[in-house]
Amino acid sequence: MYTLSDFDFDLPPELIAQTALADRTASRLLDVQGTGSDARLTDRHFSDLLECIRPGDLLVFNDTKVLKARFHGHKASGGKIEVLIERLTGPRTALAQIRASKSPVEGTTIRLADAFDVTIGPRIEPFFTLEFPDDCLTLIEQYGRLPLPPYIAHEADTNDETRYQTVYAANPGAVAAPTAGLHFDDPMLAKLDAAGVRRATLTLHVGAGTFQPVRTEKLDEHKMHTEWYDIPATLVSAVAATREAGGRVIAVGTTSMRALEAAARDAIRAGAPAGTLRAGSADTDIFITPGYSFNIVDRLITNFHLPKSTLLMLVSAFAGYDTIRAAYRHAIDARYRFFSYGDAMLLTRAPQTPDHA
Structure with a gap:
């Protein structure tokens, strides 16, 4: 069983991005293919994303908007x-x-x-x-004032008020941005549409608990804060159509991932088959750690996360613990920018295996 110490790593403080790049798509993208020691790590720019996804794939965005909280x-x-x-x-x-x-x-x-x-x-x-x-x-x-994350040293300014929101933010209610979405701009979204990539949205209002440290070595003793999410019927239809056509469901950010998997978990608990997604709204405190069986998401676009964080545990569950360790070592050596204003990675779901003993 994994413990908190398994998710620690040394990060040079200068790699914590303090400001956003002027061009959203100019950030770097670490394309992670395969798993474990066989994982292939390719350094790209985020503008190369179109080379990594196929027509018929579905990108799922979180359209929450950050409050001046x-x-x-x-x-x-x-x-x-x-x-x-x-x-x-x-x-x-x-x-x-x-x-x-x-x-x-x-x-x-x-x-x-x-x-x-x-x-x-x-x-x-x-x-x-x-x-x-x-x-x-x-x-x-x-x-109010925009609530920048605690690892960003400056007070929010007018540039942050634009750059710490996604270009598609629509539903006010979050106190932190769904940061994987910060890399998209309107021209890129138009290119995705033209290339035949599907798009759909959900809403998960990110709470301050996203920055809550895990304080216990035993992961199952950690209590997540709840967050509200909404899965619209249009998204359920888009996921079904994508599956039927052989496309892949790609979550843009861990918040989209959590909403999709929470809804699927609730459907299973209500007696539905695994992989079922139902429309509706609910609160979730889902805590995804290695050993979790994913139901909806095939690929994940995400930023680089804090040591010992629940988000690092989530991506380790999704792509594989050894894969993430290798990817983070590479990112540090290659001087990627970390956290909310940092660079991104594209992950593929690892084969589903139980947690190690």
Whole structure:
């Protein structure tokens, strides 16, 4: 059984991308073919993606949009606080993380961005309920700040407000970007369409839990935060048509992967055959580690992930543990850029085998 230490690696800090490239498709792409010691690693540019996929393949994108979810503010006592909206729960309510010297008490108010007051509602561990005085999405977008990941050292600026969103972002609700999608621009999407590559979208609102560290050596003791996803009927039809035509389902990012596999897992639990995808919305805390049997996704476009992270465990489950170790060693030696603003890799699903003992 794998443990947390199996997913550690040394990353030179200068390889953590701090800014986005001016041209989205100018990032590098590590094309990983095969598995284990036989894996073939090819250095490409992301603009070469069309050479790696076929007409009739289906790209599945996550169309979530990142909220301006970070606020600075203060309590009535004057104590400073920092708020990160985690999830919208209603027109005027949200769940949030609050960082303060002393946790605020239910029923008290806090002032955000020196602009408006919110009331503290019931605690839903590890979050606080916030009650807004007006439509929370409007207030968040007007007064909030974009929540860049903790490993990016600068405060979000106007360039980040464009580049930390995908060009197809449509449904507000995420607090982190589905970063594999940041490499696509409108001309590339048009080329994919012209080449006969299918496209479909789902929505998974990425939560701050995507950056939550795993603190236990035993992976099965780690608890994932839940995230909301929606699988539209058009996507279900597109997956079925792709399968029937012999195409491959390619998830753009681990968030698309998690939504697809969570929906398939729920269908199996409801008595459907493996590989069934059903339309609908739900919350998921799916935690994919080596030994997981994939149901929907054949290939995965993804960025390079943090050591000891749940996302590194997911890609290791998908492409094979040894394959990912080899790919990451190559990426470090070849000076690829890591994490949200970094480069990408294209993975193929490994043969399904049980976790090693």
